Amino acid sequence: MYVIGERINGMWKDVKQAIVDQDPGPIKSWTEKQIAAGADALDVNVGPATSKQVEALLWMCEIIRGISADFPIAIDNAKWAVMKEVVPQVPGPKIINSTKADPGPLAEYCGLAAEHDCSIVGLTIDQRGIPHDVDTRVEMGATILTVAMEAGLTPDRIFIDTIIQPVNVAPKQPLAVMKAMEQLKMLSDPPPHQVLGLSNVSQGARNRELINRTYIAMAVPCGLDSAIMDPCDKELMEAAITAELIMEKMIYCDSYIEAYLANK
Numbered sequence: 734m735y736v737i738g739e740r741i742n743g744m745w746k747d748v749k750q751a752i753v754d755q756d757p758g759p760i761k762s763w764t765e766k767q768i769a770a771g772a773d774a775l776d777v778n779v780g781p782a783t784s785k786q787v788e789a790l791l792w793m794c795e796i797i798r799g800i801s802a803d804f805p806i807a808i809d810n811a812k813w814a815v816m817k818e819v820v821p822q823v824p825g826p827k828i829i830n831s832t833k834a835d836p837g838p839l840a841e842y843c844g845l846a847a848e849h850d851c852s853i854v855g856l857t858i859d860q861r862g863i864p865h866d867v868d869t870r871v872e873m874g875a876t877i878l879t880v881a882m883e884a885g886l887t888p889d890r891i892f893i894d895t896i897i898q899p900v901n902v903a904p905k906q907p908l909a910v911m912k913a914m915e916q917l918k919m920l921s922d923p924p925p926h927q928v929l930g931l932s933n934v935s936q937g938a939r940n941r942e943l944i945n946r947t948y949i950a951m952a953v954p955c956g957l958d959s960a961i962m963d964p965c966d967k968e969l970m971e972a973a974i975t976a977e978l979i980m981e982k983m984i985y986c987d988s989y990i991e992a993y994l995a996n997k
């Protein structure tokens with residue numbers, strides 16, 4: 734599982750306050766904690782903390798770069814103007830998170846990714862909104878893969894996100910996402926990565942941790958190989974690793990969890 738740590742996001746009160754106060758402490762501490770817990774990359778999102786999104790993103794990325802020069806950073810922002818300014822100014826490995834599937838803007842984002850040697854997350858959403866059905870998700874996923882490959886990105890740099898929504902308000906969507914992922918994993922060989930913002934599935938629900946770890950265990954056989962998730966949730970990490978063991982992504986040994994984390 735390619736784990737993208739979700740915690741540096743202004744959606745959380747402590748991170749929002751840190752951005753408002755320009756206090757690097759919480760950003761540093763979430764960088765260190767998520768890396769130690771087994772993250773492969775860190776998502777960085779300003780959220781509702783400030784309208785100065787470029788400045789805030791650059792500030793957060795600089796703090797992370799002070800701790801590690803080459804740990805991958807997923808720059809999480811919906812605005813092209815913001816992405817276009819931030820990406821060239823952040824050194825080291827990066828993931829553009831994210832672009833939508835409208836072909837015009839998608840080509841621009843993919844060009845930016847190719848120019849700066851980034852990976853890219855493509856969401857299966859276009860001007861019509863998030864599809865409710867499986868087929869439209871698959872069509873949009875195919876568009877993302879085609880446009881990204883035409884821009885020169887190889888499948889290992891392409892992450893398709895079929896967009897998970899909260900199970901308590903959109904009960905049909907978690908299953909539709911799994912069915913779409915099953916089809917998308919057959920699009921190319923090697924296939925593109927498939928990623929989800931896992932915590933979305935349980936937003937506003939009780940038993941959030943249980944829902945998150947049950948969903949990840951069910952989504953791995955459908956082709957999920959990456960998630961924006963909380964690496965500090967130990968039981969969640971263990972469920973993801975165990976689902977991959979059962980899908981033969983690794984060979985069993987008694988200490989497979991420790992072995993997986995030790996290989997990071």
Ligand code: THG
Nearest residue numbers: 739742744745746809831854894929930932933961
């Ligand atoms: N796909 C992609 N990127 C994404 C998402 C996605 N980035 C953002 C988001 N979705 C993934 N990250 C989060 C981060 C936090 C939460 C959910 C997803 C979350 N936050 C608590 C909440 O809203 O209840 C915060 C509560 C608190 O303040 O304590 O659940 O889907 N590509």
